[in-house]
Amino acid sequence: MKTKKIRVVHYGLGPIGIETAKYVLKKSNMEIVGAVDISKDMIGKDLGKILDLSDDLGVVVTDNARQLLSNVKADVVIHTAGSRIKGIFSQLEEIIESGSNIVSSAEELLFPLDEKSDAVQKLTKKALEKGVTVLGTGVNPGFVMDALPLFLTAVCQDVHEIHVERIVDAGTRRYPLQKKIGAGMTPEVFRAKVEEKALGHVGIEESLMLVARNVGFSLDEVQVTIDPVFAVKPVKTDYFDLKEGDIAGIKNVATGISGGRTMVLLDLRMYIGAEDPHDSISIKGNPPVTVRIEGGVAGDQATAAILVNSTPAVVDAKPGLVTVKDLPSPNFRI
């Protein structure tokens, strides 16, 4: 039986975009029909070169998304070119306009907090008009701190607190991430970067709200804190050489409170030299559920995997801005 392949355009060829394109190449039910990036080094080159393949793919990187999309009639655009809705609004608008569905790694798309914002309303209206589905997903947000805890509550008759702890050894991750978490910064610089929102994990509040909204917790207050984690002993990576007491990374905690009680607590620590990295989820309820993911789900490979594995359901879904909770859950498929 020959089924029609899903036609994919990659929008954004940073580390995640590249990893995603490599994975799509392995899928027999998908084909890459276009690639978009604004980097001068990439425009006009064959995607095969960007991916370090021995052969060209016959897909030339362009910065003209509008033209590409009107030519190729993609089923889905895998979008990995930004975190915040404001920053990617015009990109999304253009993609929707072309009639292509979207799977995006943009953290704010996981659960648009400000549903009434002009940007979200416009995107929703246009998506419905064009019959296009837009999904934001990833490992975090999108899985470890939201979709998986929600999934685990399926076996509960009552839930009164959800606590997720995610400890990532940033020393094993690529340079941008090690830098993003403030490693090696002075406390003053760290604090200033927090103030200007240049530090911290985008998406933690979205995860929290996705969980709270689906469980039905009505929160009075959401607190988000960002603090440094200090090296407890000297630690060296390819990029950083930290002494004891240096800033090794970040502790980013989101707390959802109702009637003075903590209902959802998401505790994310990403730092160089983290021992015993793991994800743990504790559902306090009836029955309680306590889950630990040894080593944690981390890395660009996992992010690329969930973006691509989510694609078939998005192509089939009803139009609009949807969340991971609106679709059948994704899984790996040969």
Next chain:
Amino acid sequence: MKTKKIRVVHYGLGPIGIETAKYVLKKSNMEIVGAVDISKDMIGKDLGKILDLSDDLGVVVTDNARQLLSNVKADVVIHTAGSRIKGIFSQLEEIIESGSNIVSSAEELLFPLDEKSDAVQKLTKKALEKGVTVLGTGVNPGFVMDALPLFLTAVCQDVHEIHVERIVDAGTRRYPLQKKIGAGMTPEVFRAKVEEKALGHVGIEESLMLVARNVGFSLDEVQVTIDPVFAVKPVKTDYFDLKEGDIAGIKNVATGISGGRTMVLLDLRMYIGAEDPHDSISIKGNPPVTVRIEGGVAGDQATAAILVNSTPAVVDAKPGLVTVKDLPSPNFRI
């Protein structure tokens, strides 16, 4: 905002049915409109009495499902009255005929292995005709050994083996379960019961096939073994008093093999005195994912929870015999 409540009929008032009804009573978006059981002790009694409530519910237990269903116009029947499709065929047929959706704990409904059987074809045809959705789910099968492992593969770019281990301390479970697992039997009786298929966990093969089919493993062979687990020291429950060397329970293993390699291994051990009960899931792939559920998800409460928590999506779903993979994943909701 007042939304219409989901009208529920409970079909089967064994331990799971009773637990399920108690949970439905707590849900503000559901109401119980009927209850069916064949037990002479229950027929004609108010469901409140069966559930040990102080007040009557105005719902009288009947053994005449056909009449009840034609009177009450239920949105969904929660069916907990059997394991095998053959045994419950006429019940399901009658429910579908009435136009009500079905959420069933029947293990064989998780993934009807023999899709071409007369029974499955008839049920499918009638469900489509009547616009009715039929789902089989539960904790196991339905969650620990199938839906959850599949969910975890969402972050994988490749999967070459899925291994689930579930260790249940049967000593903490109710009497029928302790008996069902062969505790206290002589080896001869145990073996004879295995031969006549009176021992073993119904559903392990269904879990295996649900996993394999969704991941896309094409299996050459499925092996299912059932062996006794012996007590390593004396152990006593409310119902059994076992010496060292007595049969304490069961080890039920399903293995899916392709090209001589194990692709899926489901290892279920339920025995009295099991130390360190847990569920563990190991996805061998890229990246690998290793998950442990401390204490395991066990107990009738969890089973009742997932049946009820799955109900809203079933009411909304497209008609036919569906699996847990066809619907948005359930979660607890206040």
